Amino acid sequence: MAVNKRTFTFTILGLLVWALISSLVAAYYYNAYNDLFQKAHKSIIYINLGINYGNSTVQWFNYTEARGGDTLLDATITMAEVNYTTSSFGALINSINNVNNTSPNAWIWWMHSQFGWSEGPVACDKYVLGDNETLYWYYEDTSKWPYPTPP
Amino acid sequence: MPPRKTQQIAVFSVLVAVCLAIQILPRPLGVEFTSFLTFSTGIIFGSFLGASFGVAVMIINGFLSPWGLAGINLPFQMLGMGIIGAGGGLYKMTNGSNVRFFGETAVMGAFLTLIYYMITNMGFAINLMLFTQFSPLDAIIISQISGAFVTLMYIISNTILFGFGVVPLVSAIRKLYGGEK
Numbered sequence: 001m002a003v004n005k006r007t008f009t010f011t012i013l014g015l016l017v018w019a020l021i022s023s024l025v026a027a028y029y030y031n032a033y034n035d036l037f038q039k040a041h042k043s044i045i046y047i048n049l050g051i052n053y054g055n056s057t058v059q060w061f062n063y064t065e066a067r068g069g070d071t072l073l074d075a076t077i078t079m080a081e082v083n084y085t086t087s088s089f090g091a092l093i094n095s096i097n098n099v100n101n102t103s104p105n106a107w108i109w110w111m112h113s114q115f116g117w118s119e120g121p122v123a124c125d126k127y128v129l130g131d132n133e134t135l136y137w138y139y140e141d142t143s144k145w146p147y148p149t150p151p
Numbered sequence: 152m153p154p155r156k157t158q159q160i161a162v163f164s165v166l167v168a169v170c171l172a173i174q175i176l177p178r179p180l181g182v183e184f185t186s187f188l189t190f191s192t193g194i195i196f197g198s199f200l201g202a203s204f205g206v207a208v209m210i211i212n213g214f215l216s217p218w219g220l221a222g223i224n225l226p227f228q229m230l231g232m233g234i235i236g237a238g239g240g241l242y243k244m245t246n247g248s249n250v251r252f253f254g255e256t257a258v259m260g261a262f263l264t265l266i267y268y269m270i271t272n273m274g275f276a277i278n279l280m281l282f283t284q285f286s287p288l289d290a291i292i293i294s295q296i297s298g299a300f301v302t303l304m305y306i307i308s309n310t311i312l313f314g315f316g317v318v319p320l321v322s323a324i325r326k327l328y329g330g331e332k
Binding site for chain 2: 006010013014016017020021024025027028031088089114115116118145146
């Protein structure tokens, strides 16, 4: 049966999209699985957590114990009084130790690596902690972009 | 009856306004209407105006979006949306059967959305290169992989939207004033 050239072209285009996106999603899940496995295979981990209230007051919880698989929100709740709301995007922190989000100031979380500080890539309840990680809550002015990095 | 050119400008302006309004309104994650309207505009007005439509909407959105300034991603968003608009113009309507046409627009939606997100992920790659010490190749691979899930969500929603929405929208607007000859 002869296949119409136009139909053939669009079928190939559709298969190309399918192949590319399948490969990318497979790589994404492979990466996510490896990352999660590295972080959660220990039952007890230790983290450093800083809380900067935006008025030069910084509280540090160094070498603090957390359970493997805990999220940043879990760890923060054990160290401070946290008020948050959840949505499809994840948890939004409303206040930490009674310091409330007041526009334009808001609680933003940061992580430290060999490259310096980088803004948290996901909501705090989606981020699974890794051993020896240093994380930071910064109450800061969010009207400027990019947000100011922790001092 | 107003002159044809005036009708075209009016319809084009309404489409830009509708697109910007929808862009600013809250919507579910993984669903957007800009590429659908840009592609349809490309079919109706031709490649040049389709691309201009996409670029213009992304420039305005880059500054007015409730998500904040687009920053370094803006030129990539403009390029990506411009390609979608131009793609609409290149595709154009044919006299094939409706079933094939619906299938074709769905495939075009998936393909152009993939292209758009691969281009805009390059903006993220540049961020990675600027703010970390990743090599350009590593930054490109990481940005494409980390954006894969979001890309998939938009491909699915745009495949449905293009498949079911483009034909009725283009037909309705063409009935209104005729479109590009």
